[in-house]
Amino acid sequence: MTDSEGLARLRHIGWRDDALPDDPRRLARVVAQHRAGYEVHDGTAAFNAQPAGQFLKRGLDPALRPAVGDFVLLSHASHPVIEAVLSRRSTLTRAAAGERYERQVIAANIDYVLVLTGLDGDFNPSRIERYLTLVEGSGARPVVLLSKADTGVDVEAAVSSLRARLPAEAEVHAINGKDPATVGLLAPYLGPGMSAVLVGSSGAGKSTLTNTLLGEEKMATGAVRDHDSRGRHTTTHRALLSLPTGGCLIDTPGMRELKLTGEENLDLFADIEALAAQCRFADCGHGKEPGCAIQAALASGELSPQRWRNFLKLHEEREEQAATMEARLRRKAGPKPGGKPRRGGWSHDDD
Numbered sequence: 001m002t003d004s005e006g007l008a009r010l011r012h013i014g015w016r017d018d019a020l021p022d023d024p025r026r027l028a029r030v031v032a033q034h035r036a037g038y039e040v041h042d043g044t045a046a047f048n049a050q051p052a053g054q055f056l057k058r059g060l061d062p063a064l065r066p067a068v069g070d071f072v073l074l075s076h077a078s079h080p081v082i083e084a085v086l087s088r089r090s091t092l093t094r095a096a097a098g099e100r101y102e103r104q105v106i107a108a109n110i111d112y113v114l115v116l117t118g119l120d121g122d123f124n125p126s127r128i129e130r131y132l133t134l135v136e137g138s139g140a141r142p143v144v145l146l147s148k149a150d151t152g153v154d155v156e157a158a159v160s161s162l163r164a165r166l167p168a169e170a171e172v173h174a175i176n177g178k179d180p181a182t183v184g185l186l187a188p189y190l191g192p193g194m195s196a197v198l199v200g201s202s203g204a205g206k207s208t209l210t211n212t213l214l215g216e217e218k219m220a221t222g223a224v225r226d227h228d229s230r231g232r233h234t235t236t237h238r239a240l241l242s243l244p245t246g247g248c249l250i251d252t253p254g255m256r257e258l259k260l261t262g263e264e265n266l267d268l269f270a271d272i273e274a275l276a277a278q279c280r281f282a283d284c285g286h287g288k289e290p291g292c293a294i295q296a297a298l299a300s301g302e303l304s305p306q307r308w309r310n311f312l313k314l315h316e317e318r319e320e321q322a323a324t325m326e327a328r329l330r331r332k333a334g335p336k337p338g339g340k341p342r343r344g345g346w347s348h349d350d351d
């Protein structure tokens, strides 16, 4: 295999450097993680690989283990073993219950997270906001895609109300997932060397858009899929899709249903945090307390009730999840020797 052939092969899996790694035959990309091991793709085919023993050690920071999107070096054995994980340019993480409160990598080396929402009944600005908080700080960039713009809905109104809520730099596009012209619109995010994931709730149009991007009918869409055949197409070869635009789309069920956990930061609501800091009392409950800056902002219209509700909802969810995780960790740790209950630290008592 010549160098240029080797490079062309690696481009299919999103390898972006102009140089080949020292031993390109050993390079592959993790496209899925199963109970029984990993599924990797080397640009020609997808196959299974096991993690080397070093990745299985108890107590190892989960962030050091191979994750979907990682470029890895394999052994030459007939049953390939993942021996090393190359350094990451971006890391999407979420909180995970482990031996301590820690973060789990859900995808690595992703450039764009395409957050897809239908402009039909699925349209939900709060959910979009929450997806953006998940992507924040990952090194990947979110792109909000509003599908079904062709269905007679008031696209302008939806887009402008959404823009008003999101940070100014957020990218928002209304699209028709069935229209081949959409490929051109999204090409800047899906060019050679780019890796993207598509997230969004069921029915938002992920399969439809993926098919349009592929330029052929490769996946079953909701229109033709009956209830029982759900998941039938979740086969190995479509976990990493090489797009005609040169980029690649990582599409595994876990990625599709990115869930929010207790650890997203709430930077999108920094304005609300700033307001709360102006309340007269440091422990203000933002109810009937005198001198409450939040209530004042709500009264003056500076803060919309909807935005305040969203903040409260997200905040509450976050607290709940953090408490659940703490409780789980505490159960795992067992009672402290000496029998005396531990003081402080835990805000919830669950036994």
Ligand SMILES: Nc1nc2c(ncn2[C@@H]2O[C@H](COP(=O)(O)OP(=O)(O)OP(=O)(O)O)[C@@H](O)[C@H]2O)c(=O)[nH]1
Pocket: 147, 148, 149, 150, 151, 175, 176, 177, 178, 200, 201, 202, 203, 204, 205, 206, 207, 208, 209, 220, 221, 222, 223
């Ligand atoms: N008119 C129109 N219909 C769309 C568009 N995008 C998706 N649809 C339709 O919406 C339905 C659901 O689309 P899918 O692509 O199956 O949705 P999905 O996100 O893959 O759904 P899951 O596989 O359940 O996660 C199908 O009937 C599509 O034809 C669009 O931009 N315009």
Ligand SMILES: [Zn+2]
Pocket: 276, 279, 280, 284, 285, 286, 287, 289, 291, 292, 293, 294, 295
């Ligand atoms: Zn207050």
